[in-house]
Amino acid sequence: MTSSHLVYLIALPLFSSAFLILMGRKADKWGHIFATLISAAVFGVGVSEFMAMHSRAGDMRAVTQHLFSWISVGTFQVDASLLLDQLSICFVLLISGVGTLIHIYSIAYMSHDKDRRRFFAYLNFFIAAMLLLVLGDSYLNLYVGWEGVGLASYLLIGFWNQKPTYATAAKKAFVANRVGDVGLSLAIMIAFAQFGSVTFDGVKAGVHGASPAALTALGAMLLLAAAGKSAQFPLQSWLGDAMAGPTPVSALIHAATMVTAGVYLITRSNFIFDGxxxxxxxxxxxxxxxxxxxxxxxxxxxxxxxxxxxxxxxxxxxxxxxxxxxxxxxxxxxxxxxxxxxxxxxxxxxxxxxxxxxxxxxxxxxxxxxxxxxxxxxxxxxxxxxxxxxxxxxxxxxxxxxxxxxxxxxxxxxxxxxxxxxxxxxxxxxxxxxxxxxxxxxxxxxxxxxxxxxxxxxxxxxxxxxxxxxxxxxxxxxxxxxxxxxxxxxxxxxxxxxxxxxxxxxxxxxxxxxxxxxxxxxxxxxxxxxxxxxxxxxxxxxxxxxxRDLLQDAFNETVLMRPGQILTAGLVKTDYFAIDGLVRLIGAVVSGTSTFLRRIQNGYVRSYALIMVIGALALIATIWVVTL
Amino acid sequence: MDISNYLYLSAILFTIGAIGVVVRRNAIVVFMCVELMLNAANLAFVTFSRINGNLDGQVASFFTMVVAACEVVVGLAIIVTMYRSRRSASVDDASLLKR
Known part of the structure; x- marks a missing residue:
């Protein structure tokens, strides 16, 4: 089945987010209401899709929508397509439903903040990215949403970034998530190398003939991605600091929806883990x-x-x-x-x-x-x-x-x-x-x-x-x-x-x-x-x-951060002394030689003549020696 | 008389000319020394022509004379202009290119 309404789930909040940011201070008076209405509209679309899905027979429930052909290289085709099935609809309703409630809550909670409009723009952006995450029909589409929610999380944790500790907390969450994202991108690469496809259907079709080692590697990389996004061991340390964000953000992103994206990823990839x-x-x-x-x-x-x-x-x-x-x-x-x-x-x-x-x-x-x-x-x-x-x-x-x-x-x-x-x-x-x-x-x-x-x-x-x-x-x-x-x-x-x-x-x-x-x-x-x-x-x-959070930060600092700092300090020193040193040495030799050679150019015709004479003599002497 | 003596004379004249170019300051003298070197070369050409029994060397010396005549015209003009502008014919005073 195909549907033409799925795109609204993402397009509405995405448009609203861009609109509120571009409108600037002009939208301060009504921006929060606009964003909340958009979120409610998304919930409405979600509910109507759910109703439609519920009335269909069990094996006809999944609907897809093809948006555009995204990457087309030889036999490798990735379409920007959406897939709404029984699993995604649960998330759509949760994200838009809880999201709308939290929009309403934030109207009052953020009423004293002069940047409330920006806050709502970010919230809508988050809704759009999270819905793309659960609606994408391939790992690559999911990845776009995955990065989008990471960005939204970063922006919202650091919403009060005038406090340096809050800005640091945002950075910490972003960096920890990057580690997980490496896992997801590796998983996508493995999937492409093994199955030649990155869509859920394509990977599912290829799983049966795949080697167990490939599936294990794929599963482990997906787990790493899930650990980063869902604050699981060993990438858990960012979640506590993420509480620097406004409380509605903690409720929506760091409790109800985004941090559960890892669970979605694993359950969505059930065919891989089953193997x-x-x-x-x-x-x-x-x-x-x-x-x-x-x-x-x-x-x-x-x-x-x-x-x-x-x-x-x-x-x-x-x-x-x-x-x-x-x-x-x-x-x-x-x-x-x-x-x-x-x-x-x-x-x-x-x-x-x-x-x-x-x-x-x-x-x-x-x-x-x-x-x-x-x-x-x-x-x-x-x-x-x-x-x-x-x-x-x-x-x-x-x-x-x-x-x-x-x-x-x-x-x-x-x-x-x-x-x-x-x-x-x-x-x-x-x-x-x-x-x-x-x-x-x-x-x-x-x-x-x-x-x-x-x-x-x-x-x-x-x-x-x-x-x-x-x-x-x-x-x-x-x-x-x-x-x-x-x-x-x-x-x-x-x-x-x-x-x-x-x-x-x-x-x-x-x-x-x-x-x-x-x-x-x-x-x-x-x-x-x-x-x-x-x-x-x-x-x-x-x-x-x-x-002290079971020493998670101390562990990260001693095991990861300090060696990393030592490594970078070493690389900086190597760069300064070895690479730059060589360049500087060549420069010094050339300039030293030229300082010496410059003395010859003294401007006196007679000395030039002498050099010519000496040169000619040297030439003759050479010829004489060679022919001897 | 041994013909190689002409070559020795040519070498001596050339050396005198070269030393003159290097040690003398007066532009006229330097110029004359250059002429001396050219003529030493001419003498060598003519001598070799004689030794080899053909006219190639003689022709080459004519070329040298023609070039030397042109050079004298240009060279003397430069020296005169230089003297007019700076009241000196010393080659050491003409070191403007360095500065």
Missing amino acids: SSTARLLVVIVGGITLLFGALIGTAKDDIKKALAASTMSQIGYMILASGLGPVGYAIAIMHLLTHGFFKAGMFLGAGSVMHGMDDEVNMRRYGAIGKVMPITFATFGLGYLAIIGVPPFAGFYSKDKIIEIAFNAGGTKGIILGGATLLGAAITAFYMTRLMVMTFAGSKRWDDKAHPHESPVLMWLPMVVLAIGSVATGFLFNSGNSLVNWLAPVLNPNNVESGSELMKPIVVSSLALLAVILGVALAVTKYRTVPVEAPEDVSIFTKVAR
Whole structure:
């Protein structure tokens, strides 16, 4: 099937972004409303496409649109074409839906910023790039969107770039993402070299006859790309600093959508990972490490946004892990991605609402008892909290429980380790989220008398309420009758692979998970009954390490940055002394010789005559010697 | 008389001319020394013509004389102009090209 409406999904926000930037200050008064309407229009197109898709039969649902022939070299053809199938539509609805809510929220949140129009232009640009990422029908089209969201992320993290630390944070995110992008470009090159095509269909068709080594290399490179974009180990360090951006950006880009692009990439490339168990194992390892890594960082952060960022990292670790478990996991990963998109975006907006009321204070040790003054924020945040820790029947329960279940079912020792890791992760998640809740909303007030926390305006709490409803309902919605899994099955699990042998009954896994959650909550509640305003210094070495993000920056600095600096310093010295030195030496020799030779040119005719005589004599002497 | 003596004479005349060009400052004298060298060459040509028994050398010496006559015209004109402009016929004073 083809459709002619797909292009609007990208063209509308892209046009709006360019328009708002080119209009300049003239658009300051209405730019934010324009951008929000555009975003809502994109959501409308997405919903109508979804309706149309839903009414078609299962194998007729994917639609394509050919835009133009992009690269045409000999037999190598790349078209700029869009593909909207059951997987992309999930993302389209999430991106445009949550995106629109966050546009609305930002109208109020950014109302005091004189650059609000520019902010909205960037947001629209992000929507366009992210939609291109999920709608491209080839890896090359995806790559364009992939770079686009990277740029949007950079621009928005550094939106307040008058603060040097924020500008540095933006740069850090950009550089870390470049490392991942190298992986994606290598993956595209491998795909072209192996299959002669970079479209999803072309690669899928070539996979069956491909060598396992090629598939493993391809999978590993895609994983590297996913690790960069999704802040997975070992490229995770940028996400915490990315919180320098305005909070709506953290909610949209660094929680709900962009950072989940890695999960999209892996699930979209399911045919590659199905062909290589080594690549799947790598994915699982990365996901498992990151989910614990992020969770541990989350336990020690006092900055509310950084705690949420660590939580995001951890939750994406869950998704990556699920997508590494093969056909049974892809749909579950997407389910967790969607529910996470709702509750994490909701919580970030809640955090933004608290900051809005507290004069941009982010230190949770300065909060306390905010639940009383900001009841709506408290309620919506609380629903998101219940969703993320996985209390039934909230959204996170369904998706995370499924992940724990299929992790246990992975089989053998691998299953035990993965299941144990996810279970431990669930307990730590419950601990740090409870800690965050208790420190922010409960207890006694620890803020200055100068601060006057107040409930945020309706434009801010309305999106929070919608997202909170999403965090309550989506899990049930996606899980009733396995609706999401069946919806995605034609794309992700065409052969209907069933989960392997069950290690434990689902009810046992759920009980275990719930037990872990209760343990985590109980521990946090007892531990954070009183919260000192200053962070205690006499803490264990583990806490200190966790406060420093498990030494990720120290590691990067000693292992990567310093040797890099030494290398560049060495290269500069080599260039200066060896290359430039040689050039300078040649110059010195020539100029020294010419200084000497210049003395001959003294302007006296007689000395020239003498030189001629000497020359003639020398010539004759030479001839005489030669003929002798 | 041994014919090679003419060649020795030619060599001596040439050497005197060359030394004169190098050591004398007066442009007229330098000029005369150049003429001396040319004539030394002419003498050598004529002598070789005699030794070889043909007229090639004699013809070459005529050419030399013609060229030398032209050179005298131009050269003397330059020397006179130089003397007029700077009241000196010293070749050492004419070192403007360097500066």
